[in-house]
Amino acid sequence: MAKTKRDQDREAKHKEIVAAARALFIDEGYEATSMSRLAATAGVAPNTIYWYFKDKDEVLVAVLDAEFSASVEGYVLLSASNPTDRMLWVASQLKRVSRLVSTVHSRLEKSATINAWHDQFHLLSEEMLRFELQQAGVAPDMIEARVKISVFTIEGLLAHPLPEPEKRAICAALLSVS
Template sequence: MPRNRRPQDREEKRQEIVRAAATLFTDVGYDETSTTKIATAAGVTTTTIYWYFADKDALLVAVLDHVLEAALAEAALHSQRPWADQVLWAVDRLERYRRLVTVVHARAPISESIGAWHDEFHRLVDSMMVDGFRDAGVPESDLDAMTKIGVFVVEGLLMHPQSEQDRRAVVTLLTGQTRRGSGSS
């Protein structure tokens, strides 16, 4: 039963629902988390969730936006670090949200809202990869291919977890190749 609480503004309540869903989707899983569980964790009724979100997928998109916004703010703090360290940080950060990554890939083909979010996320990541590889000295003619390789490496590391040492070796080779390819060593 929802607890009696002080009046909240609409955005504050929405964010409370998003935070509760983020925790449950991350710790328990999307399919295993009912809107009833989310409502209980947020201290609202199930009906209240539907006042804010059209369906569970819309709530997932809000969770993904929330997680991405926090990650981008945190990534800005790492922007002066070497490219390999930035990529490793991103892999570590995404690994914390492995369940969300998996559900996005599973639901993107069947959910228009999640598919649109996924496509926009990849445009953002591709842009960040291009910038990173460009700064690392990759020739313009190779940026598209290196970006694809970078995305494949990151997704591969997420789907097939490695030890920290092995993960570093893979990312260092990926980013080190760019320096060798551009003539610097």
Template structure:
């Protein structure tokens, strides 16, 4: 049973639920984390979660938005790093959430809310990748193809982890001006 606590405003309660869900989804797994488990971890009733989220997919999108916002804020500290180092940092950052990457790809076909988030995420990443590749010297004519290849490389590195030296070598090859 949830513990009695002081009254919490709506935004704070929402944050507590999203943080609890993020922890469970990344540590235990999305499928294994029922709404009841999320509620227990957040110290609320399952009904309370449904006041904030239509379903588990909507909660997952809130978790993804929170993680993306945090990552973008952290990435600002790496803005002056070499492009290869920025890419390596991003891959390492995403590795923490590899379970969620797999879940998002699997659920896109059955969840319109996750599919929409995924499409928006890729649009943002395509823009960021194209900018970084352009700054690293990739010709404008090659940017679209190199951006797509970079997405495949990042997703491949997340699903098939390599040693740091191998990872760096691949990212350097993709980032090299043609």
């Protein structure tokens, strides 16, 4: 069934709100962004946001979904590059949105919505890591441990910046077969 003009307008307005939220959450932070500031930036009345989203956490999830979708598209484009480059690219993408990452972790215990998104994010990203490790020839009995170590490593790289050669060596070691 074709979309009506009203459906198209609703979808466009939803995207505008998400784009405004993304910019504000990354530049100013989630906590510093009020719903009225978000509405003003998106060019809508404050109550309009609630026609599209239940609350601010639902807006954050929409931003996170948009970021994740864009990152997965970029990741797929890197499929011909080596696994170390792909892992470093993932870390750089997370670093780029580090304010969002921090917000998610700070809201886990406060928001069932954010907690559910976080769990789903880890399921998907860990599945991608499993695939990378299988493709790299890591022994099947070592994959689960390497997945967890990789997650901890990427989170560590976000919290503790290192020079590029050190990051590359760490990622290469995680993906090595030996």
